[in-house]
Amino acid sequence: MSELLEAISSLSGIIEAQNSRINHLENNIEVIEKKIESNTSETEKLKATIAELKADIRDRDQDMLCNDIEIIHLPETQNENTVHVVLAIAKKLNVRLDERDVVFAERVGYYRPTADKLAPEKPRPLILRLSRRATRDDIIKAARVCRSITTEGMSLPGPAVYFYINERLTNYKRRLFHTTRKIAKEEKWKYVWTRNGKIFIRREQGKARHQVHAENCLTKIFGYDPLASTYDKSNVLNA
Numbered sequence: 001m002s003e004l005l006e007a008i009s010s011l012s013g014i015i016e017a018q019n020s021r022i023n024h025l026e027n028n029i030e031v032i033e034k035k036i037e038s039n040t041s042e043t044e045k046l047k048a049t050i051a052e053l054k055a056d057i058r059d060r061d062q063d064m065l066c067n068d069i070e071i072i073h074l075p076e077t078q079n080e081n082t083v084h085v086v087l088a089i090a091k092k093l094n095v096r097l098d099e100r101d102v103v104f105a106e107r108v109g110y111y112r113p114t115a116d117k118l119a120p121e122k123p124r125p126l127i128l129r130l131s132r133r134a135t136r137d138d139i140i141k142a143a144r145v146c147r148s149i150t151t152e153g154m155s156l157p158g159p160a161v162y163f164y165i166n167e168r169l170t171n172y173k174r175r176l177f178h179t180t181r182k183i184a185k186e187e188k189w190k191y192v193w194t195r196n197g198k199i200f201i202r203r204e205q206g207k208a209r210h211q212v213h214a215e216n217c218l219t220k221i222f223g224y225d226p227l228a229s230t231y232d233k234s235n236v237l238n239a
Contacts, residue, residue: 055213061170062197067103067136068168069128075156075163076123082106086128088154089165093142095135103129127168140167167194180212183222 090097143165
């Protein structure tokens with residue numbers, strides 16, 4: 001009987017020691033979990049800070065183009081005088097413009113031949129920088145009022161063609177704008193536009209306007225991740 005009691009007592013001691021170790025492990029696990037949670041929180045804060053810095057840099061890059069205009073689909077000729085072409089466009093839009101208002105006007109990018117080698121090469125975008133922001137705004141405003149502008153009467157070779165005058169966007173904003181337009185078209189949102197380097201979208205007249213700062217804004221608005229291949233239409237806003 002005494003041996004049984006001793007065995008029980010010994011076993012109780014072992015169990016108590018094991019319980020103590022388990023409690024100690026549980027405490028250690030709790031400490032580790034708190035550290036992981038803390039690190040996760042710090043990581044999220046760092047990610048948010050980095051995102052803000054990136055956005056700030058992108059905004060600053062865009063601000064550097066605040067006096068710029070991009071003209072696309074405008075026929076290009078060899079040895080053209082781009083400043084004279086710009087002055088002709090301003091005259092067509094009834095906007096007063098002097099050569100002294102033009103900081104520079106130049107074609108950008110590589111020549112892009114058409115499939116038909118005998119046909120003229122596709123015109124490169126014409127980039128225009130003006131000395132004053134107000135002049136740039138006047139040209140863009142006039143272009144938006146006219147909507148459809150052609151080269152008729154501008155003494156350019158070939159038949160009259162439509163060309164388009166837009167704000168000049170950074171590469172990032174241009175890609176974001178194109179992505180936004182593509183998804184908006186799929187979802188039948190009627191309005192996508194830029195103003196002062198900012199991208200806006202509206203489902204239809206009278207509905208709320210949304211600003212698209214970055215790709216994650218598209219996820220919030222459309223339920224769409226531009227980096228993924230899936231598209232969750234159930235989350236699209238009805239705003």
